[in-house]
Amino acid sequence: MSSSGQSEVKAVRQRVELRDVTLRDGLQLVSEFLPTERKLAVLRGLVDCNFTEIELTSFVPPRVIPQFADAADVVHAADVPPSVCLSVLVPNLKGAKLALEAGVGKINFVLSASEAHNLANVQKTTDQSLADFQAIATEMRAHGRDIHLSAGIATSFGCTIQGPVAEERVVEIAAQLVEAGAQEILLADTVGYGNPVQVNRLAGRVADVVGDVPLVGHFHDTRGLGLANIVAALDAGIGKLDVALGGLGGCPFAPGASGNVNAEDCIFMLESMGHPTGIDLKHLADVRKQLELWLPQERFTGSISRAGLPKTFQAA
Amino acid sequence: MSSSGQSEVKAVRQRVELRDVTLRDGLQLVSEFLPTERKLAVLRGLVDCNFTEIELTSFVPPRVIPQFADAADVVHAADVPPSVCLSVLVPNLKGAKLALEAGVGKINFVLSASEAHNLANVQKTTDQSLADFQAIATEMRAHGRDIHLSAGIATSFGCTIQGPVAEERVVEIAAQLVEAGAQEILLADTVGYGNPVQVNRLAGRVADVVGDVPLVGHFHDTRGLGLANIVAALDAGIGKLDVALGGLGGCPFAPGASGNVNAEDCIFMLESMGHPTGIDLKHLADVRKQLELWLPQERFTGSISRAGLPKTFQAA
Numbered sequence: 074m075s076s077s078g079q080s081e082v083k084a085v086r087q088r089v090e091l092r093d094v095t096l097r098d099g100l101q102l103v104s105e106f107l108p109t110e111r112k113l114a115v116l117r118g119l120v121d122c123n124f125t126e127i128e129l130t131s132f133v134p135p136r137v138i139p140q141f142a143d144a145a146d147v148v149h150a151a152d153v154p155p156s157v158c159l160s161v162l163v164p165n166l167k168g169a170k171l172a173l174e175a176g177v178g179k180i181n182f183v184l185s186a187s188e189a190h191n192l193a194n195v196q197k198t199t200d201q202s203l204a205d206f207q208a209i210a211t212e213m214r215a216h217g218r219d220i221h222l223s224a225g226i227a228t229s230f231g232c233t234i235q236g237p238v239a240e241e242r243v244v245e246i247a248a249q250l251v252e253a254g255a256q257e258i259l260l261a262d263t264v265g266y267g268n269p270v271q272v273n274r275l276a277g278r279v280a281d282v283v284g285d286v287p288l289v290g291h292f293h294d295t296r297g298l299g300l301a302n303i304v305a306a307l308d309a310g311i312g313k314l315d316v317a318l319g320g321l322g323g324c325p326f327a328p329g330a331s332g333n334v335n336a337e338d339c340i341f342m343l344e345s346m347g348h349p350t351g352i353d354l355k356h357l358a359d360v361r362k363q364l365e366l367w368l369p370q371e372r373f374t375g376s377i378s379r380a381g382l383p384k385t386f387q388a389a
Numbered sequence: 390m391s392s393s394g395q396s397e398v399k400a401v402r403q404r405v406e407l408r409d410v411t412l413r414d415g416l417q418l419v420s421e422f423l424p425t426e427r428k429l430a431v432l433r434g435l436v437d438c439n440f441t442e443i444e445l446t447s448f449v450p451p452r453v454i455p456q457f458a459d460a461a462d463v464v465h466a467a468d469v470p471p472s473v474c475l476s477v478l479v480p481n482l483k484g485a486k487l488a489l490e491a492g493v494g495k496i497n498f499v500l501s502a503s504e505a506h507n508l509a510n511v512q513k514t515t516d517q518s519l520a521d522f523q524a525i526a527t528e529m530r531a532h533g534r535d536i537h538l539s540a541g542i543a544t545s546f547g548c549t550i551q552g553p554v555a556e557e558r559v560v561e562i563a564a565q566l567v568e569a570g571a572q573e574i575l576l577a578d579t580v581g582y583g584n585p586v587q588v589n590r591l592a593g594r595v596a597d598v599v600g601d602v603p604l605v606g607h608f609h610d611t612r613g614l615g616l617a618n619i620v621a622a623l624d625a626g627i628g629k630l631d632v633a634l635g636g637l638g639g640c641p642f643a644p645g646a647s648g649n650v651n652a653e654d655c656i657f658m659l660e661s662m663g664h665p666t667g668i669d670l671k672h673l674a675d676v677r678k679q680l681e682l683w684l685p686q687e688r689f690t691g692s693i694s695r696a697g698l699p700k701t702f703q704a705a
Contacts, residue, residue, distance in 0.1 A: 086586075236700040265692075266699040268661035269620050270402075296699065297654040297692030298661075301617040304585050329696060338613040345584035345614075376581075376613030380645060383582040383612065384552040 086347035086389065090126070090313040091340065092289070093119050095364070096147075097128040097162050098333055099321035100140050103371060109143045111367055113150055115318075118360035122353045126158040128181060128315075132168035138325065148175040160223065164195045165202070169209040179221040180213070181259070182206050186243045187232035190263070194227070194326040199242075203249055210254035224250040225259035225291065229275065231266030233329045240275050248282040258283050259315070262302065264330045265295025269305035276309035291315040292334045293322065294374070299334040300342055307348070314339065318361045319373030335375045337361065341382060349389040354382070402663035402705065406442070406629040407656065408605070409435050411680070412463075413444040413478050414649055415637035416456045419687060425459045427683055429466055431634075434676035439667045442474040444497060444631075448484035454641065464491040476539065480511045481518070485525040495537040496529075497575070498522050502559045503548035506579070510543070510642040515558075519565055526570035540566040541575035541607065545591065547582030549645045556591050564598040574599050575631070578618065580646045581611025585621035592625035607631040608650045609638065610690070615650040616658055623664070630655065634677045635689030653677065653693045657702070665705040670698070 096112055096119075107115075112130075119127050129151060135142035144161065151159055160179035163169045172180050184202035185191035191199045206224060213220050229243045247258050260279060262272070272290075280288060290306040290313070292299045303314060315333065322333035340352050358378065365373050412428055412435075428446075435443050445467060451458035460477065467475055476495035479485045488496050500518035501507035507515045522540060529536050545559045563574050576595060578588070588606075596604060606622040606629070608615045619630060631649065638649035656668050674694065681689050 231699055231701040233700065264699075265696065266701055268658060270662040295692065295696045296657065297616060297651070298658055300613060301620050301658065304617050304620060331696065335613070341612065342584060342614055342617065346586040376611065380581065380611045380647065383547055383580075384549065385547040385582055 087312060089307065089343050089348040089350055091124060091336070091350050091352060092126040092128060092160075092313065092315050093124045093317065093336065094128040094315045094333060095119070095318040095321060095336070097131050098315070098323075099317040101131070101138060101325055102323040103140055103321070103368060105368065105370060106140060106142075107367060109146050109150065112143070112147055115360065115364055116151055116153070118356070118363065120153050120157055122357045122360060123351045125156065125351070126160060129159045129161055131162040132171045133164055145171065145175045148172075148177055158221070160221070163209070166205050166208050166212065169212060173212070173216055173220070177220070179223065180209070181223045181225060182209055183225040183227055183261070184246070185227040185232070185263070186238045186246055187228035187235045189235035190228045190232045190327055193234060194324070199246065203246065203253070206250060206255070207253045213254070221256055222254060223257035223259060223289070224255035225261050226250070227261045227263045227324070228327070229260045230262040230271055231264065233264045233327055240278060243275060244278050244282055247279045251283050251286050255286060257287050257289060259289040259291050261291035262293055263324055264327050265293040265298065267292065267302050268298055269301045272302045273305040273309045276306050276311050280310055287313060289313040289315065293330065293332060294320055294334050295329070295331045300339060303334065303339060303342070316340070318357070318364055319375055319378070321371060321373065332374055337375050337377045341377045341386070344388045345386060347389045354388075403628060405623065405659050405664040405666055407440060407652070407666050407668060408442040408444060408476075408629065408631050409440045409633065409652065410444040410631045410649060411435070411634040411637060411652070413447050414631070414639075415633040417447070417454060417641055418639040419456060419637070419684060421684065421686060422456060422458075423683060425462050425466065428459070428463055431676065431680055432467055432469070434672070434679065436469050436473055438669045438673045438676060441472065441667070442476060442495075445475045445477055447478040448487045449480055461487065461491045464488075464493055474537070476537070479525070482521050482524050482528065485528060489528070489532055489536070493536070495539065496525070497539045497541060498525055499541040499543055499577070500562070501543040501548070501579070502554045502562055503544040503551045505551035506544045506548045506643055509550060510640070515562065519562065519569070522566060522571070523569045529570070537572055538570060539573035539575060539605070540571035541577050542566070543577045543579045543640070544643070545576045546578040546587055547580065549580045549643055556594060559591060560594050560598055563595045567599050567602050571602060573603050573605060575605040575607050577607035578609055579640055580643050581609040581614065583608065583618050584614055585617045588618045589621040589625045592622050592627050596626055603629060605629040605631065609646060609648060610636055610650050611645070611647045616655060619650065619655060619658070632656070634673070634680055635691055635694070637687060637689065648690055651691045653691050657693045657698060660704045661702060663705045670704075
């Protein structure tokens with residue numbers, strides 16, 4: 074890090090792109106169904122905050138996650154400016170086909186580097202899910218439309234079911250996903266097991282095998298290291314991150330999984346460090362407040378929402 | 390950071406020394422008086438956890454902070470192995486004299502780089518407090534006993550009263566404290582305003598002027614950046630950190646100040662990163678639990694206490 078003055082430091086620091094995952098990962102563990110109209114209101118709020126990508130929903134069987142029973146309705150009703158990329162999560166080929174039918178512009182496939190978690194999540198081995206991804210990529214190409222295809226590797230930093238996940242395996246999966254056509258690779262700390270040294274090292278190793286394909290960091294703050302891990306990921310060259318309002322989130326098939334990195338705190342940190350995010354923090358606080366009123370049973374986290382911004386705060 | 394395997398990384402990572410400040414900073418905002426016997430029980434618990442330095446109390450006027458009315462009693466009754474350094478905080482010459490009389494082995498003087506905070510805290514300008522420190526150092530030398538003299542700079546990263554604090558001023562104060570005889574310099578983010586870029590830069594600038602005098606980092610997690618700031622401080626060469634059980638803490642004369650960095654989470658992070666701390670995390674959880682029962686009105690924080698250690702956790 075530079076020892077020069079703060080304004081100079083800010084001038085050279087890179088923009089960090091943030092994807093909001095509130096409506097997908099953020100709602101996964103929420104048992105109460107958030108009505109479609111309210112999901113769309115949150116979407117509009119996020120667009121007004123200037124998010125350039127929003128993960129909108131998940132194409133999973135409604136019996137598995139009832140919260141996303143309205144996935145197609147949400148996609149059909151979503152009305153955003155062309156500058157905003159709406160993406161959806163799919164765990165398999167069937168989900169990808171449904172997403173295609175609904176007319177999405179970006180698909181976020183996810184598999185798990187942990188065999189045990191992948192089996193719990195989609196009843197397939199990781200290799201079977203890799204084959205699924207190849208089939209999805211083929212389907213996309215056949216489809217003709219210009220659809221962006223992203224691939225995420227869950228439990229990249231360890232798993233609450235099986236414990237350790239070999240870094241070699243994560244690197245190998247990343248390389249195979251890129252070879253199969255992934256246009257973006259996401260490294261996910263699904264259960265908050267990662268630490269800054271590990272994140273920096275693994276992100277660097279994966280960067281070495283993915284060529285020009287951009288990396289996304291997806292961190293959970295389950296054990297308090299979310300923001301420290303983000304700094305380590307930035308140091309390794311990751312330039313895009315997932316966040317969720319109020320730190321909502323968690324995977325129903327990863328025992329003990331909890332909140333995503335809190336959007337408000339993450340944006341405060343990045344802007345303070347001199348990384349422009351483009352997000353309107355003041356408006357974001359309003360969107361959070363509204364969602365908090367709609368989900369009174371949920372645990373919303375966040376330091377900025379409690380303590381406020383420093384007097385010294387300046388957006389980058 | 391190295392791209393080699395984790396065990397190799399761990400082999401070369403430095404030990405980080407932790408000072409527990411639960412009984413001082415941790416109790417400052419606690420309005421209910423914790424009886425002396427219970428303070429001593431916490432001390433014994435911390436010693437059993439292997440802390441090598443424990444900040445025991447504060448020699449301030451009891452009308453200002455009634456919690457420390459028993460400061461001399463606590464020092465007299467404290468019975469620890471010779472390997473454990475007990476230190477006390479003093480804000481002025483009078484406090485230092487009382488601490489000397491009580492027979493402490495280490496004095497932690499503190500002043501504030503923010504004029505406004507220093508005036509609120511001790512009704513003196515920062516320069517008047519610097520003069521106080523020179524008088525304390527003279528008194529120590531006259532006293533003859535080998536007493537370790539540490540000096541802390543509060544609000545080094547900004548102030549809730551005055552806002553910005555010039556980095557040049559912090560650097561200048563650090564140099565003057567060292568010249569006057571400080572054997573340790575502590576940089577404190579009293580109100581949780583610091584961010585990792587700022588912490589790394591200022592710690593580096595201060596390191597440049599203090600020569601061989603070791604630096605200590607004292608971070609508050611008021612705005613969620615405590616652990617990220619610690620990683621940045623380590624990168625700048627800081628090798629000693631303050632922590633408090635359950636993230637207790639805050640300064641009564643710094644509006645909005647809240648919890649210190651949580652001891653359990655910090656130790657989890659450091660050990661995971663390969664930095665040995667020597668602290669027994671399991672026993673620490675018991676000491677925390679006991680204190681939580683004794684202070685039912687207080688807000689104890691912490692992710693590890695809620696989510697538990699990862700299955701993959703290995704102490705360094």
